[in-house]
Amino acid sequence: MIEPAGRGRTAQLSGIPLPNQTDKTMTSSRLALYVAITLATMSVLPAAHAQSAADQRTISDFLECKLSEKQITRFMDRIDNNAVSGLSRQAGKSGAITLGWEAQKPVRAWGTKSTVVAMLSPHEMLMAIPAPKGGELDMAKQWAERIGGMREDAGVVSMREHMNWHGADYRKAGSGHETRLLVDQKETPGWILLGCHYQEATLGGLQ
Incomplete structure (x- = not known):
């Protein structure tokens, strides 16, 4: 100035x-x-409010189901208090996805990277990965096969076959968490969502 x-x-x-x-x-x-x-x-000079490497690593670890209960609680508290620099809500922005947040710098997880994540709850974060519109289900199936051990339960299959739901919901159980791969062609067209759902019972007071 x-x-x-x-x-x-x-x-x-x-x-x-x-x-x-x-x-x-x-x-x-x-x-x-x-x-x-x-x-x-x-x-x-450092850029004002730059996203730190530590926060990038925490987001990556959240997505890959590598955080402890204390780490999740601490990180979500910081998000609630707007203390995570370089991470902002997408709401109101062009092309925003449901419950989407945008990172200042690309977040790396699952062998890919993205600047968009969806926080579906305080114990679930999914990375938004671009997919061809109309080809989201095929791409999700390829990712599920790549990760291995991912399954859809009978309820999800029934929704797709009998309720005209255009989506997929693959899950893979872990210790206190499950890897989740979600597609909803109506709510998030052009994206597949991949990340981690931490079981609520393991997170104590984090509800």
């Missing part, structure tokens, strides 16, 4: 003083030097 020079003060560019512009001894070479120093200084 440039602040105007006043009587007895110097002009400033991003907090670095420049000689008064009325100084007739200022030469183009000296001005170029000041600008170069300013730009160099600005280039190493």
Whole structure:
């Protein structure tokens, strides 16, 4: 930001003083030097509210079912208090998905990366992975086969066959959690959602 020079003060560019512009001894070479120093200084300053590497790792671990109960509780408390920099709600944005959040930097999990996650509850986070519209079910099946051990229960199959539901809900049980792969062509067209659902009973007071 440039602040105007006043009587007895110097002009400033991003907090670095420049000689008064009325100084007739200022030469183009000296001005170029000041600008170069300013730009160099600005280039190493951290961006305001940048997403930290630690938070990126926590989100990745949440998605891959690697967090402990204490880590989940602590992280969700920080989200509730808007203390996780670089992570914001998608609501109202163009192309937003249901319960979607957008990360400032891509989050890496399950061998891929995305800037969008869906937080379906305080104990469930799914990464939004782009898929061809109309081809979400085929892509979900490929991912389920790649991960291995994923199944749909009879209720999900019945919904698809008898209730005209266009979606899929694959799950793989773990210790206190399950990997979840969700498709809903009506609610989230063009995406498959992959991540982790932590069983509520294992999370104590996190409800």
